[in-house]
Amino acid sequence: MDPRTARRWHLLTGVVASAALLLQLALVVSGSAVLVEEDPPGLLTRLGRFVCYFTVQSNALVAVVSLLLATDPRRDGPALRVARVASVVGITITAVVHFLLLRPLLSLDGLDRWADVLLHQAVPVLALATWLWCGPRPRLDWRSIGFSLVWPVSWLAFILLVRLATGWVPYPFLDPADQGWAGVVVACLAVSALFLAVAAGARTVDRRLAARP
Template sequence: MRTVFGVLRIVAAGVILTAIIAQLLHSLTFDLPDVSFFFANFFSFFTIQSNVLAAVSLLVGAWYCFTQPKDPPWFSLALAATVTYMATTGVVYNLLLRQVSLDQVSTLGWSNEILHLVAPIYLMLVWLFSPGRTPVPWNRLGVIVVYPVVWSIYTMLRGALTGWYPYPFLNPAQPGSYGAVVVYILAIASVILLTGAGVVWLSRRRMPAT
């Protein structure tokens, strides 16, 4: 059974990486005024970063499926964090950004759906049904929220220097200025914390049979 899930993880990682590369190459077909700035912007999206983490986690997880009867604790924590970020990506995009045009030059429709809907759902299914998962201790919940905090600080500092923000709700030029940005950040932080808590709780329920 672990072998089957290992193969599925490889396939899913390939689909995610294909979606990322396809969007990148599609955007590069346009006449970009500053290609290096575009690259920095592209890989500053939380969506892109979380999907890269998802692809890497799935490939590492596939290797463990082929070689070990259970995932090591460090990997279960890393996968729990990745599942949290992907679930947050799906929720935030589909609630706040689905009708918003982001700075991608031109969004590739099928790639967009994979990165914002299909992949988050798949990662949740991986977490729920993959055999060999080990429980994540509750005291590791703080580790899960470190990356989003660092990303938020990086994004706001870079935005202040360049004037570019990956998502409109992070731009202080919006109505409400920094006050509105703080409200959005706190709301999303709450989603991440609650999602992370749910992911940890699920890991401590009955494990799928190996």
């Protein structure tokens, strides 16, 4: 693969992810809905909740990694390998969980709808397509996958602490008031298992496809 072609795809992915995040941030600042928010709290609380969403974090990771690769598609290193697998797997889980669990709860229009489509559909599709087409690979190993698990596990632990402290959770399936603590534990285990399964699948694909760029 021509490195210039890879740069363009990585740049496009990074720009679209960044634009999606900026659009959603502007909507949060204006008091618009994030998921389902009938009575928006103060600005600082809205901003704090904004960065708590796994969707926001996974899109931000895609943006950062893609823009780094846009400067050098052959860039490598232990930290980048961990970030790369985390971004690919995280954005995949974002799309899957949104489609299966969250989409039926939403009724959005206007810019809210655009932000939702960009964050949960456009960026995941673009990120996966760019990874499959441009790589870089081979890059994924079990060590990188193991370290990448630190992020989702830490996120789950942090969200549960936020729930205990404030009563708020970003997603209904993590709310013990709705699911019970047993249901929340099952959801946490399921998300962790899904992350590991997708990562293992990504490693298999990474090893079988042709090296790029």
